[in-house]
Amino acid sequence: MLFNEAALQGESSLGKTNKTDIFVISGNDKHLHDVSQALMSFYVVHPFNDAGKLSEALELFHPTAIVIDEELGASGGLKFLQNFRKIPRWNLIPVVFTAKKGHMEQIQVSSSSSLVRTLVKPYRFSALLKAISDQVNAHVEAQWHLMEPTQKAALENTLSSFNSVADLIADGKPLPYQDIQSSCEPLVTAVQSGNFKDLLQGVRGHDNYSYVHSLRVATFLSLFGNHLGVKGDDMSILATGGVLHDVGKMMIPHQVLNKPGRLDDDELVVMRSHVTETIDFLDNTPGLPRGVTIIAGQHHEKIDGTGYPYGLKGKELNELARMAAIIDVFSALTDRRCYKDPMSPVKAMEIMEDMGSGHLDQHFLLAFKELLLDATSESNIH
Ligand SMILES: [Fe+2]
Numbered sequence: 506m507l508f509n510e511a512a513l514q515g516e517s518s519l520g521k522t523n524k525t526d527i528f529v530i531s532g533n534d535k536h537l538h539d540v541s542q543a544l545m546s547f548y549v550v551h552p553f554n555d556a557g558k559l560s561e562a563l564e565l566f567h568p569t570a571i572v573i574d575e576e577l578g579a580s581g582g583l584k585f586l587q588n589f590r591k592i593p594r595w596n597l598i599p600v601v602f603t604a605k606k607g608h609m610e611q612i613q614v615s616s617s618s619s620l621v622r623t624l625v626k627p628y629r630f631s632a633l634l635k636a637i638s639d640q641v642n643a644h645v646e647a648q649w650h651l652m653e654p655t656q657k658a659a660l661e662n663t664l665s666s667f668n669s670v671a672d673l674i675a676d677g678k679p680l681p682y683q684d685i686q687s688s689c690e691p692l693v694t695a696v697q698s699g700n701f702k703d704l705l706q707g708v709r710g711h712d713n714y715s716y717v718h719s720l721r722v723a724t725f726l727s728l729f730g731n732h733l734g735v736k737g738d739d740m741s742i743l744a745t746g747g748v749l750h751d752v753g754k755m756m757i758p759h760q761v762l763n764k765p766g767r768l769d770d771d772e773l774v775v776m777r778s779h780v781t782e783t784i785d786f787l788d789n790t791p792g793l794p795r796g797v798t799i800i801a802g803q804h805h806e807k808i809d810g811t812g813y814p815y816g817l818k819g820k821e822l823n824e825l826a827r828m829a830a831i832i833d834v835f836s837a838l839t840d841r842r843c844y845k846d847p848m849s850p851v852k853a854m855e856i857m858e859d860m861g862s863g864h865l866d867q868h869f870l871l872a873f874k875e876l877l878l879d880a881t882s883e884s885n886i887h
């Protein structure tokens with residue numbers, strides 16, 4: 506194998522599937538059908554109307570979360586949940602429990618685990634999605650406590666910064682750049698000391714795709730800079746630029762942002778507007794280094810001038826833009842989405858090489874390939 510793919514993708518040795526699998530169990534066929542249909546665009550859904558079948562499936566692999574309905578056979582979903590929680594190897598699987606109003610008090614008393622979220626029927630579909638997401642993320646983030654302090658801080662700080670940006674955008678407030686920059690310091694330290702692997706592993710399975718992509722871009726961009734001899738404040742520009750490069754996507758409608766298939770022409774225009782949305786937001790940021798604006802504003806530009814939003818060409822694209830374009834494409838190809846398996850780094854590099862000299866800077870592309878080989882060689886993976 507050319508690269509150590511597992512290391513780059515943050516693979517775990519635990520028996521998880523590549524996609525985000527959700528088990529749904531209910532004895533009410535209509536409820537089971539409706540929930541399964543609703544979740545299908547976002548997750549790989551496995552519906553069950555029988556507790557025995559679900560238990561058999563759990564012996565094969567663990568889903569990311571389970572939605573358990575109170576209506577289930579003669580003994581009901583609550584009894585199933587209680588028995589389920591007694592089995593240690595299943596105890597850490599996040600659960601969303603759905604029940605009618607009036608039945609919840611009993612459930613909340615009996616399901617004290619923080620990994621059980623309750624939802625009162627009838628509920629809005631968005632509430633179910635949020636409950637699943639929150640459960641999945643709480644489970645992933647809980648594992649960060651087991652990490653080394655630097656890696657743990659890198660993930661916790663960047664997640665907190667990323668979430669704060671969503672609030673700032675919603676409230677129309679400017680970005681406190683110094684805070685974002687400080688939040689990225691542990692990430693830079695982790696990369697400079699060669700311990701980036703835990704960062705990629707740590708976000709695996711996290712359900713906030715925009716955060717995961719931004720963290721991966723920040724990590725790979727910092728790795729790339731480190732490999733090229735970048736130091737000091739310039740490293741922090743790469744890390745913060747990575748975290749902030751796509752924040753305009755927070756303004757893009759969910760159905761466009763997370764559409765599994767190809768975008769039509771109108772949707773493509775909306776999706777591409779994330780760059781100008783990012784720039785509009787960052788323009789209001791006092792003290793923002795120009796390098797961060799370049800990473801955010803030019804990561805979709807191409808050498809031959811066919812990129813967007815400015816259509817910059819050749820020498821108009823500076824080094825940061827060229828590096829960011831390579832890292833953004835590489836990260837997007839190797840990211841894990843609910844509807845696709847992540848591409849291997851080898852395959853991603855092949856595709857990027859096939860894109861030709863009109864798209865990506867060939868000199869930097871070669872350097873990035875060297876970095877992948879270097880970073881995944883035995884001596885450097887620790
Ligand atoms: Fe982008």
Ligand SMILES: [Fe+2]
Pocket residue numbers: 718722750751833
């Ligand atoms: Fe991106």
